[in-house]
Each structure stands twice: as C-alpha cells, then as structure tokens.
Amino acid sequence: MENRCILRLDHICKSFSSTKALVDVSFEVNRGEVRGLVGENGSGKSTLSSIVSGALQPDSGAMYFKGQKFKPISALDAASCGISMVVQERGTILGVSVAENIFMGKEKLFLKGGLVSHKKMNHAAAAILKEIGAEWISPNVSINNISFEESKIVELAKAMYSNPDILIIDETTTAISQKGREILYAIVKKMKSRDKTVIFITHDLDELVQVCDSVTVMRDGHFIASLSADEMKDTDRLKKLMVGREITGSFYRADFDGEIDESNVALKLENVTLSDTIKNICLEAHRGEILGIGGLTGCGMHEIGRAMFGLVKPVSGSVKVMPSGQYIRNPRVAIRNRIGYLSKNREQEAILLQTSILDNICLPSLGKLEKYGFISRRSERKLAARWTGELDIKMSSLSEYCSALSGGNKQKVVIAKWLASESEIFILDCPTRGIDIGVKSSIYRLMEKLKAEGKCQIMISEELPELIGMCDNIIIFKDGKISAKLSRNRDLSESGIIRYMI
Amino acid sequence: MIETVQKNKVDFDIMAFVKQVIPFMGLLMVAILFEVLSGGKLLSGRNLTLLLNQAFTLSLGAIGCSFVIAQGNLDFSLGGIVGIAAATAATVSGAGLFVTILTAVVVGLAIGILNGSIHAFFGIPAFVVTLSVQFILRGLIVVVTKAGTLPIPFYMYSVDNTPLKFTVLILTFLFGYIVFEYTKVGKQCKALGSGIAASIQSGINVKAMKIISFAIVGSLSGLCGFFSLIRAGAASTATGQFFETDVMTALVLGGMPLTGGSSCKIKSAIIGSLILAVLTNGMVLWGINEHMQQLIKGCIFIFAVWISLDKQGKEFVK
Numbered sequence: 164m165e166n167r168c169i170l171r172l173d174h175i176c177k178s179f180s181s182t183k184a185l186v187d188v189s190f191e192v193n194r195g196e197v198r199g200l201v202g203e204n205g206s207g208k209s210t211l212s213s214i215v216s217g218a219l220q221p222d223s224g225a226m227y228f229k230g231q232k233f234k235p236i237s238a239l240d241a242a243s244c245g246i247s248m249v250v251q252e253r254g255t256i257l258g259v260s261v262a263e264n265i266f267m268g269k270e271k272l273f274l275k276g277g278l279v280s281h282k283k284m285n286h287a288a289a290a291i292l293k294e295i296g297a298e299w300i301s302p303n304v305s306i307n308n309i310s311f312e313e314s315k316i317v318e319l320a321k322a323m324y325s326n327p328d329i330l331i332i333d334e335t336t337t338a339i340s341q342k343g344r345e346i347l348y349a350i351v352k353k354m355k356s357r358d359k360t361v362i363f364i365t366h367d368l369d370e371l372v373q374v375c376d377s378v379t380v381m382r383d384g385h386f387i388a389s390l391s392a393d394e395m396k397d398t399d400r401l402k403k404l405m406v407g408r409e410i411t412g413s414f415y416r417a418d419f420d421g422e423i424d425e426s427n428v429a430l431k432l433e434n435v436t437l438s439d440t441i442k443n444i445c446l447e448a449h450r451g452e453i454l455g456i457g458g459l460t461g462c463g464m465h466e467i468g469r470a471m472f473g474l475v476k477p478v479s480g481s482v483k484v485m486p487s488g489q490y491i492r493n494p495r496v497a498i499r500n501r502i503g504y505l506s507k508n509r510e511q512e513a514i515l516l517q518t519s520i521l522d523n524i525c526l527p528s529l530g531k532l533e534k535y536g537f538i539s540r541r542s543e544r545k546l547a548a549r550w551t552g553e554l555d556i557k558m559s560s561l562s563e564y565c566s567a568l569s570g571g572n573k574q575k576v577v578i579a580k581w582l583a584s585e586s587e588i589f590i591l592d593c594p595t596r597g598i599d600i601g602v603k604s605s606i607y608r609l610m611e612k613l614k615a616e617g618k619c620q621i622m623i624s625e626e627l628p629e630l631i632g633m634c635d636n637i638i639i640f641k642d643g644k645i646s647a648k649l650s651r652n653r654d655l656s657e658s659g660i661i662r663y664m665i
Numbered sequence: 666m667i668e669t670v671q672k673n674k675v676d677f678d679i680m681a682f683v684k685q686v687i688p689f690m691g692l693l694m695v696a697i698l699f700e701v702l703s704g705g706k707l708l709s710g711r712n713l714t715l716l717l718n719q720a721f722t723l724s725l726g727a728i729g730c731s732f733v734i735a736q737g738n739l740d741f742s743l744g745g746i747v748g749i750a751a752a753t754a755a756t757v758s759g760a761g762l763f764v765t766i767l768t769a770v771v772v773g774l775a776i777g778i779l780n781g782s783i784h785a786f787f788g789i790p791a792f793v794v795t796l797s798v799q800f801i802l803r804g805l806i807v808v809v810t811k812a813g814t815l816p817i818p819f820y821m822y823s824v825d826n827t828p829l830k831f832t833v834l835i836l837t838f839l840f841g842y843i844v845f846e847y848t849k850v851g852k853q854c855k856a857l858g859s860g861i862a863a864s865i866q867s868g869i870n871v872k873a874m875k876i877i878s879f880a881i882v883g884s885l886s887g888l889c890g891f892f893s894l895i896r897a898g899a900a901s902t903a904t905g906q907f908f909e910t911d912v913m914t915a916l917v918l919g920g921m922p923l924t925g926g927s928s929c930k931i932k933s934a935i936i937g938s939l940i941l942a943v944l945t946n947g948m949v950l951w952g953i954n955e956h957m958q959q960l961i962k963g964c965i966f967i968f969a970v971w972i973s974l975d976k977q978g979k980e981f982v983k
Contacts, residue, residue: 538848
C-alpha cells in the first residue's frame, strides 16, 4: 500500500522563555485529509501551525514532509515547498491593491517590456477570485478599502493560487460571515478533491464536525488524541478531551425566564444617528438584564456599542445613563458613570500587551486608588490580586506582561479591569470571540452572576447560539436599523432569527 | 483551568536582567576607561565638581523628558527653551534672584504648555511641533539677546554652588520618581506609550496628559535655563545649544526605550546623564576636539538606540 502520510511531526518541542508552548508533539497527517486541530487557548495550536508553516522553528524534534526531513527557515521557504497558511490576524499587506496582494512576490509573471502590467495582473486576479466564488471583490481596489472579511478571502485566494500541498487555516472563520464561510468550505472541498491536505484550526465544534475528516486535540502544549470522523461526532467527549474534565451543567443559561424590571432603565439611547446608514436607533437596557444585540457584520451593531461607551459621537440623538440622565460624551464620562466596555478588537483596544496584568487591571481605577494624590503599590496589588483570583486568571505573577497570556486569559484581564472599577453597565462586544470553551463557559457563568447582582449587560455578538442562550432580550440589527426585538423563550431558534438579519 | 498555576515567578528572565544592568555596567566601563586614559584625572576632586555640573542640567532635562518619552513622544525644543528661559531671565535679573528664577521656570512652563497644546489639539506629531518651536525659539533668542550677551548681576554667581545643585537634583529626582511611579500622571503617561486606543478606552484624558508631560519638561528646562545662566554669568545665543540631543542621548544610554511604555524608568535619566557627562568630560581630558566630540556622540546615540531596541520582535505564543 502506498504511503498516504504527507506530514509527520516527530517529538516537536518549543518554549518561549519560561512558557512551554509545545511538549513532545508527534502525529501524522495524510494526503487528501481535512484535519481539524482543536484545543483551548494556550494549548499550542497556533505555535504548532506556525512551526509547520515555517514562521517559527522548533527547539527540538523533526518534521517530515512527503517523507523528506523538512526544516523550513521562514514562512516563504515553507510556502515554496508547498505549505501555505492563512493566519488569524490580518495577513494582507496594506496600501496596495487586491491583485498585488494575491501575486505578492510573483510580479515577474506579468512583466511587459520590463514593467509590471497591472492590466494583466488584475485580469488574472479576477479569474482567481471568480474561481473561488468571490467575484464581487474587485482586484484593482486598495486592500485598505475592503473589509477584514474580504481581506481574509483575498488571503485564501492567494493561498489557493500557489496550489499548496498543505493549507493551514488558523481560526479564520471567527471573523467572517456565512457567505465567507461558504467560500472557505468550498475551497476546503476543492483541496480534498485534488488529494491535497487541509489543517483546520477552529473553536467552533459544529463547524469542525461539518468540515473535517478527523481531528487532533491539543491541551497545554501536549498532543492528546486524534479522532476519526465518527469519533468526533461525540462532541461531549471532544470537549472533555480539550478541557481535561467534564463540562458540568449546561453551557448557556438553563432558565428561560426573561422577565426584567422594565422601569429600571440603566442605559437609554434616543434617536441615535451615527452616519447615513445607522439612523434613529432607540433602545433601553435595564438593570438585571442581559440585552443581546445581533446582526451580520457591517449591520451597525458594533458602532452602536462604541457609541454607548462614548467612543463615537452621535450625529444626533443621545446616549444617556439612567436615572441621572447624564449624557455619555466620551469614555471618561462613561467610566465615571460606571460603564465598562469590552472591545471586539481585544489586542489593539482593550489591553496593553507590553504592560503588566496589574497595571492593566488598575488603569481605569487609578482615580479611585488615589489617596492624597498618590497611589500605593499595596492598594494596586490588592485590587489586582482580588480580581485575578476571582476570575481565576492563569498567570505566573501579577507583574507578568499581558502579551504572555493566552487569548482567554487576556479577555479575563479585560473583564477584571471593569469589575475592579466597579462597573454597573457592561458593554460586551463579542466577549467570546476567539476564546476556547473553558473560558467561554466561565464568562457565561460570570454573566449570570452579574445579572443576579442586578448589573446591566449588553452583549453584542455575531454568534446567534450565545445570544439565544444567554440573553433576556435580543435586538436584531439589519442595515443600520433595528429589524426585530425578541424576548427570551424556549422556541427561539437560529433560523427564526436569521430571517430578520438578511 | 486544568491545574491552577499558583507558583511564584521563580525562573527569572535573564534578558530582562541584562537590560537592567547594561546601563550600570556602561557607566562603570566608561568611568574606568577614561580614568585610565586620563591618568587618574577623571575622578579627581576638581574634575568631579565639573562632572556634577555637566550631569546636573542634563539630569534635570532628562527627568522632565522622561514623561514625554514614556508616551512614546520626543521633544526637540529643549535647547530652545533653555536658551529663551536664560535670555528672558537675564533681562529681568535686575529685579532680584527670585524674579529671575520664576521667570525662567514660567517661560519654560508656558512653552511646554504651548508645545503640548499644539500637538494635542491640532494632532500634529510632537517631533514636528517641537522641532518647529525650536527654530522659532532660536530666532527669538537672537532678538532678546540682540545677538550679543546679556549679563546678570555679579552677586548671582554665588548661587552657582555644588551643595545647592546637589539638593535641587535630589529633589527633582524624588519629584520625578514619585510622580512617575506613584501617581496617575506617571502611570497614565506610561499607559499612553504602551497603547493609545486601549488607554482611551480605559478613561485616560489623552490631551490633558500630553499637555501635562510637555509642561513638566518645559518647566524643568526653564530651570535648566536659570542654572545655565548663573553658571555662564550671561545669556547668549549659544545658551542651550544641542541640549535636546544630549538629553535624549543620555536617556537612551540610561536604558530608556524611545517607544515609551511601561518599561520606562526614571533612574535612566540619572544614569544616562552620568554616562554622557563622563563621556564628554573624558573626551575633553583625552584631548578630543569639540567637533570630533559631536561626531562621536552621534555614533554613540545610534548605537545606544540599537541596543535599546527589542530585536526579538513579536512573539507568537498562543
């Protein structure tokens, strides 16, 4: 029988200073296989894929690609050998066109009299985009002018053009909508039909079951198990393997009591207009309520979330904290009125990466910690220790930089920061984006606790299951307007909600 | 989650430790080097006083500048501020010592606030603003001094003494250290240098912080202007020249990252000023001429920035 194995990892180890990211990882991937790679944040998935794609080099261990020893020195090197990767972050180069991104480094193909013919290049790019079903993206527009989702599709187009033997897709679907996902899935299928291999990293287990032929589970840098298509259908077992323990109780809220005290308004939006497309939004969020806001990317819900925190000024209309009636003009006023905001762009906006956990947590509370104008180390330490303890943040010390934390723990630091500043109103923009099941479930439990304490929470999310699972009321946005208001009940379903979104 | 990690930080970061120690080692090395080269003259009693004088104004400027650099900004107007503060103070020096000091500091403060306000309200990059202000001030200095020198009353020479400078230096350092480490201003300056979007979302008044930091460095430069004045006995068009580059070189030599952020430490200002003072002084003792000194300082600046850069870049821990 011919050897189907295309990539074999042999005892790979990798550490970053004191953190062991990968410990003795060995497994094989076959030709024509779509292999899922799952694990909690910090389990080593991204490090592993970075090693396979050449962006990082292992400390020890070896890789065998098509039976040969494989030691890529850079991502470019790996790509030329036939391993391409679509990363989690933006992987396109700003400032140049879509076509130039797709053919980056291959401009020679379009030479005409010593100069690059953009006409030829755009034509070729259009053909590739059409082939993957993304013909609406124009090849000659600047990459700056297309959405994050579209730029991901451009990266896929680029990866497909190089016709790789192995395509690694790192948590790309968290950022893209249904349409983009369909394109992605079609590409995965096409790869499979050509007997090529896909390594697919995801947090979404439903997607995993739908797309992958097999799955490898990682935990704390260790290889835990590889499961076949049949075995992975048992998602409970899969979750258990990922987390290392049973996920007890229900994932979302168990109750279906969406009753709230309508008179106890905490935050009020009156005729808020932000732009030509986001107009006349009226809504109220109450104490003790989890208010969900859902919609497609670009429907205006994230902008409304920013307006609630004073990050964008409404063109007209007002955002008010009740009962005082104070207008939220900027984030400082918002924080003074005990509003906390979890940005969708955690790494850029919500957290200071090259700064300690302690400083991050205390930052909005510095005013409260001041005594005669001074802030003592002890008071800071006390505050930070209390909330890192309460949220069970995995860290080596309070002075550790946040950059060393996994995504889930970074999010916990952001939450700790707003708990420490005694927030009463929480604006949670995609609070569980890119976060593993373990931390996700602890965030849901925390939301329930905050609800019981009478806090007001507004959860903006692109994930319908979590909106249905957690919220008392759900507001659906479509094209900058509110298209539906739904109350918590047993019969809410994704398909029932989607029709208000499109 | 699987196992709660509760261990204290036992394994310490060697690189971080090395970075901490490099400035001290540097100071020690240049001191030993020039002590040997100068045949023991460097650390002789009389020369030590000279060293302190050189390090003194540098330190004041560097302590002030730390607040601007912590935000990831630069101030190229320091030399101009020193010059104009000295010139205006000299003009009013007939009115007494107190008025002279006050004038120097207030002029510095005003220009600092101006720098900060233009940068904050018009969104012009700080180095562009301060560089332009530097040119404007250089012009003004010529106008105020009428392209000559402005002498001060003779009795003020006595203020230029070592015990007073030592006291002022220690007080300024304490002020800088406490504000930098134990107040909202210092903490928020460092936060701004670490990430502006996250700082805004944590409720930091960015404009106010920018203006405050430029105000601090402005008033301390004004004070430097006063001390330069009483040391030289007069203000001239050359007063304060190259002060800004010296201050920034000192800070970088002291280990201050030019990108700002939470790893900024105020002690860099003192150590760096001492290193630069020893270097300058040592080169004079060694007989290197002034132009050559500038050339060497330029090379040292580039080298120091290169050392301070985080060459490891981004880590991909996940």
